[in-house]
Amino acid sequence: MTEGRATRAMSLEGPSADLPPLGRALSEAAVAVEQTLAQVLPEPHGLHSRVQQAMRHAIMAGGKRLRPFLVIESARLFGVDPERSVRAAAAIELVHTYSLVHDDLPCMDDDDLRRGLPTVHVAYDEATAVLAGDALLTLAFEVLASDKTHHSAEVRCRLITRLAEAAGSDGMIGGQMIDMEAAQNRFGEEEVILLQRLKTGQLFEFSCEAGPILGEAPAEERARLRSYARDMGLVFQITDDLLDVTSTAEQTGKAVGKDKEQGKATLVTLLGIQGARAKAEEIARRAIATLAHYGNNAPQLCALPMYLLDRQS
Helix, strand or coil, X not given: CCHHHXXXXXXXXXXXXXXXXXXXXXXXXXXXXXXHHHHHCCCCCCCCHHHHHHHHHHHCCCCCCHHHHHHHHHHXXXXXXXXXXXXXXXXXXXXXXXXXXXXXXXXXXXXXXXXCEECHHHHCCHHHHHHHHHHXXXXXXXXXXXXXXXXXXXXXXXXXXXXXXXXXXCCHHHHHHHHHHHCCCCCCHHHHHHHHHHHHHHHHHHHHHHHHHHCCXXXXXXXXXXXXXXXXXXXXXXXXXXXXXXXXXXXXCCCCCHHXXXXXXXXXXXXHHHHHHHHHHHHHHXXXXXXXXXXXXXXXXXXHHHHHHXXXX
8 A cells, every 4th residue: 555545544544534524525535546546557567667656656646536536426326336436437537647747747837746746757757757647548548448347338438438538639638738828828718718628627527427427327417417517627727726826835736826937827817816716606606506406416516616616735
């Protein structure tokens, strides 16, 4: 057990028992997905062990595990076997972490700190970081393709297709490309929201759609949860941009103040701190209203948008 996972496990036995229901659910989801990640990650071996060590350095360093939580909670709505949902949750965390490894590279954001630890290219080297990111990405699809994730090949193909769309050039990668262009352009609110919906929001959308896909639910369920995820993801990104302005590296576990330094427009720079907070609260309430269809069956998903408004890291 890594130090990060040991800390999670101890927190469930002690302090997390006193957490509010959402905090407890987040901790439990993190433990479950980290146990599965430890199982699916290759043990470092052979002449290529360095890249496998770098993969573990990147993904077992902790983090909020918010995307896995969304998979697990959305799947719960449709009675999905937890063993299946946690594998899909592990797959999205593999893709998310790959994106962070590459995002931190000198040719991208050139960050030295991630989740409170040296970034992969700092701890190892740039070439190893590129390969480790590539390996995490491909492992995600290996996990989804396994019949352990679902007995139906059709369901597995739907998961793979949707994740590929969310992570591709019209999804997360497209958003990253826009982000790289941001410093040279005068983006307005519409362009900033598009950037954030692609770069951050698309993986949230997959995470919430994974539940109804695994549960073989009707298309309207996927559409409803996708709408929720789109708003929830925007709340997450606005609060992330607020933290970039108001927080410290010690609190967030990563560098802050970079958007201003690079001249990038965000909803915070466009609307101001109070205006951005008000916008985030409006969108959070809209996300919650989307879940009214589920009555009292989605308490953690309903609590999440407001929880994000108050996060400190």
